[in-house]
Amino acid sequence: xxxxxxxxxxxxxxxxxxxxxxxxxxxxxxxxxxxxxxxxxxxxxxxxxxxxxxxxxxx
Numbered sequence: 515x516x517x518x519x520x521x522x523x524x525x526x527x528x529x530x531x532x533x534x535x536x537x538x539x540x541x542x543x544x545x546x547x548x549x550x551x552x553x554x555x556x557x558x559x560x561x562x563x564x565x566x567x568x569x570x571x572x573x
């Protein structure tokens with residue numbers, strides 16, 4: 515059996531499915547990944563802030 519050289523052509527149905535998956539992945543990034551990263555950086559910032567601020571020493 516002979517194999518076709520080069521890239522196989524994509525059907526319209528496959529193209530629509532690929533575009534739909536891409537949009538779903540993009541939506542997933544904005545709804546889950548970015549807020550998670552923002553929260554992680556926020557907690558790191560708070561931790562560093564509290565560890566480096568000067569301590570109150572009563573006289």
